[in-house]
Amino acid sequence: MNRTSLVNLIFSKKSFLCIGLDTDLSKIPVHFLACEDPMFEFNKAIIDATHDLAIAYKPNFAFYECYGVKGWESLTKTIQYINLTYPGQLFTIADAKRGDIGNTSQQYARAVFDPASSGMDFDAVTVAPYMGEDSVKPFLSYPDKWIIVLALTSNKGAEDFQVAKDTDHHLFEKVLSKSREWGNNANMMYVVGATKAELLTDIRKIVPDHFLLVPGVGAQGGSLREVSEYGLTRECGLIVNSSRNIIYASKGTDFAQKAREEALNIQAEMEQHLIKKAGTL
Amino acid sequence: MNRTSLVNLIFSKKSFLCIGLDTDLSKIPVHFLACEDPMFEFNKAIIDATHDLAIAYKPNFAFYECYGVKGWESLTKTIQYINLTYPGQLFTIADAKRGDIGNTSQQYARAVFDPASSGMDFDAVTVAPYMGEDSVKPFLSYPDKWIIVLALTSNKGAEDFQVAKDTDHHLFEKVLSKSREWGNNANMMYVVGATKAELLTDIRKIVPDHFLLVPGVGAQGGSLREVSEYGLTRECGLIVNSSRNIIYASKGTDFAQKAREEALNIQAEMEQHLIKKAGTL
Numbered sequence: 001m002n003r004t005s006l007v008n009l010i011f012s013k014k015s016f017l018c019i020g021l022d023t024d025l026s027k028i029p030v031h032f033l034a035c036e037d038p039m040f041e042f043n044k045a046i047i048d049a050t051h052d053l054a055i056a057y058k059p060n061f062a063f064y065e066c067y068g069v070k071g072w073e074s075l076t077k078t079i080q081y082i083n084l085t086y087p088g089q090l091f092t093i094a095d096a097k098r099g100d101i102g103n104t105s106q107q108y109a110r111a112v113f114d115p116a117s118s119g120m121d122f123d124a125v126t127v128a129p130y131m132g133e134d135s136v137k138p139f140l141s142y143p144d145k146w147i148i149v150l151a152l153t154s155n156k157g158a159e160d161f162q163v164a165k166d167t168d169h170h171l172f173e174k175v176l177s178k179s180r181e182w183g184n185n186a187n188m189m190y191v192v193g194a195t196k197a198e199l200l201t202d203i204r205k206i207v208p209d210h211f212l213l214v215p216g217v218g219a220q221g222g223s224l225r226e227v228s229e230y231g232l233t234r235e236c237g238l239i240v241n242s243s244r245n246i247i248y249a250s251k252g253t254d255f256a257q258k259a260r261e262e263a264l265n266i267q268a269e270m271e272q273h274l275i276k277k278a279g280t281l
Numbered sequence: 282m283n284r285t286s287l288v289n290l291i292f293s294k295k296s297f298l299c300i301g302l303d304t305d306l307s308k309i310p311v312h313f314l315a316c317e318d319p320m321f322e323f324n325k326a327i328i329d330a331t332h333d334l335a336i337a338y339k340p341n342f343a344f345y346e347c348y349g350v351k352g353w354e355s356l357t358k359t360i361q362y363i364n365l366t367y368p369g370q371l372f373t374i375a376d377a378k379r380g381d382i383g384n385t386s387q388q389y390a391r392a393v394f395d396p397a398s399s400g401m402d403f404d405a406v407t408v409a410p411y412m413g414e415d416s417v418k419p420f421l422s423y424p425d426k427w428i429i430v431l432a433l434t435s436n437k438g439a440e441d442f443q444v445a446k447d448t449d450h451h452l453f454e455k456v457l458s459k460s461r462e463w464g465n466n467a468n469m470m471y472v473v474g475a476t477k478a479e480l481l482t483d484i485r486k487i488v489p490d491h492f493l494l495v496p497g498v499g500a501q502g503g504s505l506r507e508v509s510e511y512g513l514t515r516e517c518g519l520i521v522n523s524s525r526n527i528i529y530a531s532k533g534t535d536f537a538q539k540a541r542e543e544a545l546n547i548q549a550e551m552e553q554h555l556i557k558k559a560g561t562l
Contacts, residue, residue: 022385062381062388068399071392072353099409100343100378101436104303107343111352118349128380128409130431132438150411155382157413160459161452171442171452178441 001091001123002144003186006211009055009091010236014271017263018056018093018213019046020243021078022063027248029255039064039074044081046247049256051086053263056239058093058213076119083121091239092122093148093213099128105138113142124148126191126213129175133182140183147188149179152203154193154216163196176206185209192231194222194240200230211237218245224266228273236274242266282372282404283425284467287492290336290372291517295552295562298544299337299374299494300327301524302359303344308529310536320345320355325362327528330537332367334544337520339374339494357400364402372520374429374494375403380412386419394423405429407472407494410456414463421464428469430460433484435474435497444477457487466490473512475503475521481511492518498547499526505547509554517555523547 001009010016023039032038047057059078064071082090094112099105108125115121124146127136139147152162152172162172169177176190185207192203194216203212212231216222217240224240231238246266249258282290291297304320313319328338340359345352363371375393380386389406396402405427408417420428433443433453443453450458457471466488473484475497484493493512497503498521505521512519527547531539556562 060381060385060388062379062385062392066388066391066395066398068357068392068401069350069353071399072350076349097379097381097409097412098343100341101434101438104341104343107341107347110347111343111349114347117347118352120349128378128411130409130411130442131434131436132441132443134436134438136438153382153412155412155415157382157415157417160413161411161455162413164455174442174445 006091007235013055014274015053015055015267016236016238016240016270017054017266018058018239018241019050019054019246020241021057021059022243024063029251029253037074040077043078045256046259047082049260050263051090053267056091056093057082058095058241061096079120079122094122094125097126097128099131099135102134102138105135109139113145129179136179136182140187148213149188149190151175151190152192152196152199154195154222173206180207189213194227197223197226197230209233211239213239213241215241218242224269232273232277287372288516292562294336295555296334296336296548297517297519297521297551298335298547299339299520299522300331300335300527301522302338302340303524305344310532310534318355321358324359326537327540328363330541331544332371334548337372337374338363339376339522342377360401360403373403375406378407378409380409380416383415383419386416390420394426407431410460417460417463421468429494430469430471432456432471433473433477433480435476435503454487461488470494475508478504478507478511490514492520494520494522496522499523505550513554513558
């Protein structure tokens with residue numbers, strides 16, 4: 001999906017909500033456990049209940065990989081279902097935090113961007129920057145695909161290296177400045193945790209137009225209002241993720257309805273933030 | 282595998298060779314392409330031909346993931362084959378470069394360390410440090426399992442952040458100093474690229490006893506002599522990886538024999554380096 005289509009999607013749905021599919025067998029309603037593929041069936045139900053309110057879905061690869069081959073089957077079926085059922089209507093993010101030397105990153109890129117090889121066709125993949133330019137660039141060779149580079153994450157460990165205080169520039173600022181040269185605002189985004197909303201003003205000075213994928217709203221304690229205030233651009237420029245708050249809104253048979261209600265609450269707030277920024281929609 | 286068993290393995294085989302299973306359908310002998318599972322059959326042949334010369338195997342996950350579910354099947358069969366056929370005789374490394382927030386890293390750990398969940402039971406996994414302590418620690422909760430933290434990688438992009446020159450301490454030195462506190466020399470190792478052998482002396486000042494996994498010897502240009510000179514400890518302390526030079530030593534039907542010859546050359550040189558360090562074996 002290219003940048004224009006993504007922006008259009010956001011303004012037509014009046015939403016910049018991404019739903020994280022951190023699907024956990026111990027948290028989904030028990031009646032799914034009788035299905036042949038509980039993770040896929042749960043994902044399908046969540047997607048069907050929320051697809052008009054969300055602009056993106058983000059399967060978290062770890063939650064599938066922990067079940068080995070069977071988990072990869074659920075993951076593959078999930079992305080195929082989205083692409084077949086809602087073509088052009090949803091942006092899809094492989095939350096895999098990949099990155100390795102060049103010839104290896106090429107293979108990781110095939111895994112998420114080359115359906116003829118892997119069966120999976122995502123719009124974007126999250127990438128760890130530690131190994132530098134040649135670990136990131138192979139992901140950029142696919143037209144209309146995106147990489148989302150980890151800049152400032154939402155967890156406590158972000159303080160260990162990303163915002164270490166002993167230099168003039170934080171590491172995450174160096175990552176932003178340097179990696180900006182590797183691509184452009186139509187093929188790169190950044191992960192910026194909602195729990196660090198006060199730093200968004202500084203981040204917007206370095207990457208004024210790039211989309212930011214913002215995890216950490218909800219279960220991790222980040223504020224949608226703050227993120228929107230400091231992060232929104234004229235073309236939105238934000239994709240805000242919520243996982244557990246939505247997909248586990250209820251453990252009962254009403255889980256899909258409750259997930260929809262939660263998504264609707266967030267979408268309604270997002271619409272107000274978009275209006276506030278744009279004057280009108 | 283615990284540290285004592287690993288050290289014993291090294292001195293009994295007089296080798297610290299790890300063979301990287303970067304198995305690529307476009308590079309393996311063509312006769313494998315007629316097999317139902319070419320990647321697994323190729324790996325099996327390489328392992329059988331070299332298992333007494335190598336102390337470790339390191340499947341590179343990207344090369345399997347690029348084939349989606351089918352690739353994960355080949356990967357799973359490979360690790361199961363090693364564990365069943367050569368129990369206690371080989372150290373196994375999941376070269377996956379994983380890392381995410383705590384609850385997600387927990388799932389990544391299950392994928393490689395919990396065979397009841399994923400079907401896979403590796404001894405170690407490579408982990409990216411960018412997200413800090415809580416992204417790494419979940420991997421340390423498995424007894425006799427290891428994490429191998431990326432410190433100084435062998436690629437050009439290592440210069441972008443790991444050895445950036447604008448601070449008192451390089452990032453890779455901070456990673457070593459900080460992460461050292463999260464585990465110990467019996468459950469943590471570090472990736473240190475052979476192409477940066479001149480920095481091994483500095484690294485040994487920070488982590489004198491930790492094992493280092495050293496990629497980059499061979500195809501990437503690193504020198505085994507230099508790595509051994511600067512990196513070996515009394516308990517060896519090194520696992521040196523070679524991938525392409527061994528597994529693609531020939532594209533013909535003699536590939537396994539040629540792989541063995543190449544592994545034997547490296548093992549023989551390693552034996553000399555071990556003798557030089559220890560006085561005797």
